[in-house]
Amino acid sequence: MDTPQTADEWFVRLNSGHPVSPQDEAAFRVWLSKDPLNEKAYRDCQVRWTELAALGQSPELLARRAKALKAAAGTNSRRDLLRWAGGGLAAAVTAGVVYAGFAPSRAWAKYATGEGQRLTVPLPDGSELTLAPLSRARARFIDGGRIIELQDGQIFVRAARRPTPLMVRAGDCVVTGSGCQVQVTLNADKTEVLVADGGATVKPQGGRTRHLWSGQKLSGDLTTARIQAVDARTATEWREGRLVFRDQPLSDVVADFNRYSIEQFIIADPKLGALRLSGSFRYDGVEDFPQALESVLGLSVEPAGANRWRIASR
Incomplete structure (x- = not known):
């Protein structure tokens, strides 16, 4: 097996899902020591990998992933699956979730x-x-x-x-x-x-x-x-994209949603915060939460700007 020569190639090798051999680990250390910029380049790979999370909702990205997985079906090469994102990086991205790899380093x-x-x-x-x-x-x-x-x-x-x-x-x-x-x-x-x-x-x-x-x-x-x-x-x-509440004040429920979700909710009247709510709701697809506020608590949920919602009495 050829020894990787670039940061992207090393990132794929060390995050292929297979155990890292002592030979690869030693060669990786040698590669790092050859140039101070090598470690920075490797860290840049990790940063780019993490940033892929921001694309989790992109239809184009998901379509590319589906196409790559279909093309790789029936092969035994994990390397082919890892190259679909370009530049030797890979991630399984779904509903804002990223599965990233980790390689040994003193940094x-x-x-x-x-x-x-x-x-x-x-x-x-x-x-x-x-x-x-x-x-x-x-x-x-x-x-x-x-x-x-x-x-x-x-x-x-x-x-x-x-x-x-x-x-x-x-x-x-x-x-x-x-x-x-x-x-x-x-x-x-x-x-x-x-x-x-x-x-x-x-x-x-x-x-x-x-x-x-x-x-x-x-x-x-x-x-x-x-x-x-x-x-x-x-x-x-x-961890499964859900928040579970058991007879909790609406003020606490909304605070939790605002912490986890890209959608932000505002309680128009502080008195409404004392209402209590139970249920299990997705925070990465919040349709069921506004529906519960309207059907269970009899409240109104209206748009209040980009990704912002106003909760009020009807």
Whole structure:
């Protein structure tokens, strides 16, 4: 197999879905060391990959992907499937979701999502990272260390079982675990940790270490917060493009929608915020949400500008 010579070729080789051989890893290090611009070029590939998320709703892009997949059907070459996007980059893009690859490096790999986008990243140790809309995170897997840093927003981590625990940093809190599933949220310097499966330890700065099990969470001031029982399935449904509410105030429901969806809702009368709503609604296709507001709560939902909607009494 020929040795890649460009950043795009290396990106495809290291993210082909096959295990990275020691020979390829060594050759990649040599290629990086040859020119300081090589690492920048490689990082540019990762940035371009992430930016493909913004095209998730593009009919032209989806048509190109469908055409490429059809043309590649019946072949054994994953490389052919990876080249449809041009420049040696590839992504499975659907409803604002991007499945991106990760290659080993001493530099931090950075990931970000925009309004209505979510990003799923397979990591080199077999773990998986999913970013909610409007989230930023970075990761580094090198020399046996496994570190993910949440800078803003919300992530869901499937931590592969390894001798060395995976570490998630969020603000002044460190979460560690192996063979577990953890959701971590960081907004306005407030942290929430929820364990969806398995167990993980939570260590806030200046506080004692606590252990959470499936269906438990800590939120607010983690140094003093009590462990709460939660419905983990409901709390993590955003990964499927849905938000689930159980008898919650409309003000809270709208706040959640505005956080996840590119469509923004405005409550015209603050008194309406006290109305309560239950249901499961898509945030990446919000037709069912306005319908529920009109049919269940008897409200009016009218356009108020580009991607903006006004909720009012009839």
